[in-house]
Amino acid sequence: MLTKKTILCIVVSFLSVLGTGVVTSVPSDAPDDIAALRDIKKKQALREKYGIEDKMVLPFEPIPIIEIPGYGNLSAPLVCDELKIQSQNDKEKLAEAKEKVYLKGFYEGIMLVEGYKGQKVQDVKKPIQKMMVERGEAMIYMEPEKQVMSRSADECVVALCDQWYLDYGDAEWKQQANEALKSLETFCEETRRNFEATLDWLQEHACSRTYGLGTRLPWDEQWLIESLSDSTIYMAYYTVAHLLQGGVLNGQGESPLGIKPEQMTREVWDFIFFKTSPFPKTNIPKEHLQRLRREFEYWYPVDVRVSGKDLVPNHLSYYLYNHVAMWPKDNGKWPQAVRANGHLLLNSEKMSKSTGNFLTLSQAIDKFSADGMRLALADAGDTVEDANFVETMADAGILRLYTWVEWVKEMIANQNNLRTGPADTFNDRVFSSEMNSGILKTEQHYERMMYKEALKSGFFEFQAAKDKYRELAIEGMHRDLVFQFIERQTLLLAPICPHLCEYTWGLLGKTGSLMKASWPVAGPVDEVLIRSSQYLMETAHDLRLRLKAYMLPPKSKKGDSKPPAKPSHCTIYVAKSYPPWQHSALSLLGKHYKTNNGVLPDNKVIASELGALPELKKYMKRVMPFVAMIKENLEKNGPRVLDLELEFDERAVLMENLVYLTNSLELEQIDILFASEADDKVKEDCCPGKPFSVFRSEPGVSVSLVNPQPCNGMFSTKVDIRQGDSRDSIVRRLAKVNRLIKDLSRVKLMRYEDPLLGPRRLPVLGQEEQGKLLISNKSVFNINLEEKKVTLADNGLTVDIGDTLVYLVH
Ligand SMILES: *[C@@H]1O[C@H](CO)[C@@H](O)[C@H](O)[C@H]1NC(C)=O
Numbered sequence: 021m022l023t024k025k026t027i028l029c030i031v032v033s034f035l036s037v038l039g040t041g042v043v044t045s046v047p048s049d050a051p052d053d054i055a056a057l058r059d060i061k062k063k064q065a066l067r068e069k070y071g072i073e074d075k076m077v078l079p080f081e082p083i084p085i086i087e088i089p090g091y092g093n094l095s096a097p098l099v100c101d102e103l104k105i106q107s108q109n110d111k112e113k114l115a116e117a118k119e120k121v122y123l124k125g126f127y128e129g130i131m132l133v134e135g136y137k138g139q140k141v142q143d144v145k146k147p148i149q150k151m152m153v154e155r156g157e158a159m160i161y162m163e164p165e166k167q168v169m170s171r172s173a174d175e176c177v178v179a180l181c182d183q184w185y186l187d188y189g190d191a192e193w194k195q196q197a198n199e200a201l202k203s204l205e206t207f208c209e210e211t212r213r214n215f216e217a218t219l220d221w222l223q224e225h226a227c228s229r230t231y232g233l234g235t236r237l238p239w240d241e242q243w244l245i246e247s248l249s250d251s252t253i254y255m256a257y258y259t260v261a262h263l264l265q266g267g268v269l270n271g272q273g274e275s276p277l278g279i280k281p282e283q284m285t286r287e288v289w290d291f292i293f294f295k296t297s298p299f300p301k302t303n304i305p306k307e308h309l310q311r312l313r314r315e316f317e318y319w320y321p322v323d324v325r326v327s328g329k330d331l332v333p334n335h336l337s338y339y340l341y342n343h344v345a346m347w348p349k350d351n352g353k354w355p356q357a358v359r360a361n362g363h364l365l366l367n368s369e370k371m372s373k374s375t376g377n378f379l380t381l382s383q384a385i386d387k388f389s390a391d392g393m394r395l396a397l398a399d400a401g402d403t404v405e406d407a408n409f410v411e412t413m414a415d416a417g418i419l420r421l422y423t424w425v426e427w428v429k430e431m432i433a434n435q436n437n438l439r440t441g442p443a444d445t446f447n448d449r450v451f452s453s454e455m456n457s458g459i460l461k462t463e464q465h466y467e468r469m470m471y472k473e474a475l476k477s478g479f480f481e482f483q484a485a486k487d488k489y490r491e492l493a494i495e496g497m498h499r500d501l502v503f504q505f506i507e508r509q510t511l512l513l514a515p516i517c518p519h520l521c522e523y524t525w526g527l528l529g530k531t532g533s534l535m536k537a538s539w540p541v542a543g544p545v546d547e548v549l550i551r552s553s554q555y556l557m558e559t560a561h562d563l564r565l566r567l568k569a570y571m572l573p574p575k576s577k578k579g580d581s582k583p584p585a586k587p588s589h590c591t592i593y594v595a596k597s598y599p600p601w602q603h604s605a606l607s608l609l610g611k612h613y614k615t616n617n618g619v620l621p622d623n624k625v626i627a628s629e630l631g632a633l634p635e636l637k638k639y640m641k642r643v644m645p646f647v648a649m650i651k652e653n654l655e656k657n658g659p660r661v662l663d664l665e666l667e668f669d670e671r672a673v674l675m676e677n678l679v680y681l682t683n684s685l686e687l688e689q690i691d692i693l694f695a696s697e698a699d700d701k702v703k704e705d706c707c708p709g710k711p712f713s714v715f716r717s718e719p720g721v722s723v724s725l726v727n728p729q730p731c732n733g734m735f736s737t738k739v740d741i742r743q744g745d746s747r748d749s750i751v752r753r754l755a756k757v758n759r760l761i762k763d764l765s766r767v768k769l770m771r772y773e774d775p776l777l778g779p780r781r782l783p784v785l786g787q788e789e790q791g792k793l794l795i796s797n798k799s800v801f802n803i804n805l806e807e808k809k810v811t812l813a814d815n816g817l818t819v820d821i822g823d824t825l826v827y828l829v830h
């Protein structure tokens with residue numbers, strides 16, 4: 021246990037930010053002071069309260085001491101008047117006033133006072149401090165910026181002790197550190213800004229202490245070098261450590277080259293680290309020393325240093341300083357990249373032993389497995405923002421991994437049932453392009469060390485592409501694509517979940533370790549095709565919403581309204597072009613966009629230009645909302661939204677996926693028509709990429725469908741027969757309620773020879789077709805709604821089918 025009060029010698033850099041301590045505290049330049057002076061002059065009661073006599077304040081006016089460009093020589097009274105500050109209680113306005121004059125005063129103010137006349141304020145602060153101290157008018161007083169707490173949560177007593185400092189404020193040194201920063205990859209702007217701010221204020225850093233771990237200061241052995249000061253160059257040591265310590269960290273190991281610590285003199289180190297150093301006087305064999313130098317030259321510079329963001333203002337900045345100090349002329353040895361990460365939250369809260377919100381690495385691995393843990397950590401966050409490890413997410417992640425492996429096994433077991441032949445349907449091509457695009461994106465994310473993003477594009481979205489493919493590929497997934505997917509998924513996920521991926525790699529029958537496999541090569545990406553698939557998904561989504569809205573009960577005042585029957589049909593209208601008024605508006609926007617380098621003028625300008633177009637007269641109310649919508653889409657989706665025509669054939673995309681759309685909406689039929697064939701209302705509501713849909717219920721006559729075959733699990737059911745139905749459409753309808761029917765071509769639809777008595781006779785085992793006639797796929801069903809009768813037009817004959825049909829499945 022540490023004692024309650026820990027005594028520390030505290031680093032002076034806390035103090036340097038406070039500056040000289042010389043600030044103006046006079047009514048001419050300090051808003052607080054002029055406000056107070058005015059108050060006390062104005063209010064007699066206030067003077068009495070503090071026992072101040074009139075003659076002490078009333079005759080006095082502020083005396084100019086500093087001239088600030090734009091503020092004159094009495095900046096504080098001026099700013100207080102400008103901001104209409106009434107009294108010293110106007111705290112917020114006073115803070116604003118201070119902000120204004122202090123900064124400008126410091127950087128631009130010119131002294132008016134004798135002895136310093138004409139000099140800049142920022143140049144005289146130090147001399148004035150010195151003068152005041154010498155005259156005994158001031159004394160140096162230092163205090164930490166804020167209360168200092170030790171890591172054991174004890175309050176620290178701070179003392180300024182005699183010390184050695186590293187002068188990070190040295191102009192030339194600082195300038196070189198800045199140069200190193202310029203070529204440093206920081207992966208995000210925030211880290212760079214943090215570095216810049218640090219280099220800006222960094223001054224002397226106390227580098228010695230009296231106790232603890234560390235190396236003695238060579239020229240003043242009573243001091244130890246404080247660890248933040250010399251540890252920032254240790255990467256250079258790493259490059260040769262294995263040849264000196266033999267892989268043993270505690271210093272007890274034998275050097276593989278037989279080198280003793282005392283042989284590592286300054287000259288020997290210089291030889292290793294500096295190409296231009298002469299061969300030193302030493303009894304270490306030449307080839308050994310050259311080996312050490314080669315090793316250093318091979319590994320240096322440091323490609324990337326990964327560390328917590330809290331180390332940017334100290335450790336990582338010193339790291340830059342120390343490298344440029346060691347190799348001032350050899351920027352090939354300077355740090356190449358720093359990746360700073362945030363802290364890790366657990367379940368959205370700070371980790372803390374005292375609250376129990378705590379998880380050690382080994383507990384986490386026991387709980388979530390190595391790969392589950394790695395997945396959750398990758399997903400926890402990428403930037404300097406704090407990452408968040410959420411246990412429920414980790415659980416969900418494991419489940420995803422499990423589902424994925426199970427799916428791989430299922431595909432391997434069922435590979436012979438997957439489709440073969442050419443893989444060139446719409447959805448095959450979309451899936452292929454989406455895989456390629458996923459590989460490229462994931463590659464970029466890994467390169468930028470954005471693991472959450474890599475996980476998103478390389479696992480979550482990659483899987484979503486597969487799920488979409490599975491859903492849309494009515495004709496079945498293609499075997500080659502499925503196995504290509506599994507292989508690529510395994511490779512993309514391998515950096516994050518290596519164990520699991522090694523396992524699926526084995527399932528695929530690959531010989532050799534996944535660790536030796538190459539990154540997958542992406543094929544071509546058809547962006548237009550991918551967008552047409554997005555269009556399909558959006559349209560399907562939109563149709564589902566519209567269907568839901570259609571089925572809501574109509575709003576009626578009586579409140580007894582019934583919801584409409586589920587529609588059976590839908591007509592989707594697609595537009596080849598925009599309605600004329602939209603076409604005009606869009607053309608105008610497109611013209612501006614092109615001539616203005618991608619910037620659209622103000623809405624006011626657009627409105628007046630559009631107002632001048634005669635064809636828009638009737639539509640003025642709708643034009644500006646349309647423009648607003650286009651502007652919004654432009655921001656989201658880029659200049660494509662200004663195109664007057666779609667880049668793909670909307671109708672063809674929907675036609676290719678008609679079965680999927682019909683099934684997923686549980687409709688009988690979807691027709692796709694051009695809006696130009698529809699009435700004006702539809703024409704107005706429809707534009708390229710935004711189809712318009714109309715649902716309707718077609719009436720039907722209910723007929724029983726019976727299955728006389730024994731022991732096959734098929735059942736009797738009722739279906740609605742509609743005007744114009746065919747054998748095929750009825751079988752399709754049957755298959756929707758009878759999920760046992762997979763292959764529609766195996767279904768035989770029959771009618772009774774005697775529609776009245778037929779259904780009432782007992783079926784004869786083994787002679788299920790007796791007394792029945794096949795319904796050919798050429799015949800057409802006609803219905804009579806009033807009498808609820810169905811007839812069949814077959815080869816020019818019209819026959820009554822009664823109320824029952826028969827189906828057989830072979
Ligand atoms: C301060 O400014 C006023 C107005 O410009 C001027 O008349 C006056 O001489 C100045 N005082 C000093 C000390 O510069």
Ligand SMILES: *[C@@H]1O[C@H](CO)[C@@H](O)[C@H](O)[C@H]1NC(C)=O
Binds near residue numbers: 796798
């Ligand atoms: C319709 O019947 C003809 C012969 O009558 C056949 O060639 C064709 O494949 C059938 N179509 C369907 C979809 O069953």
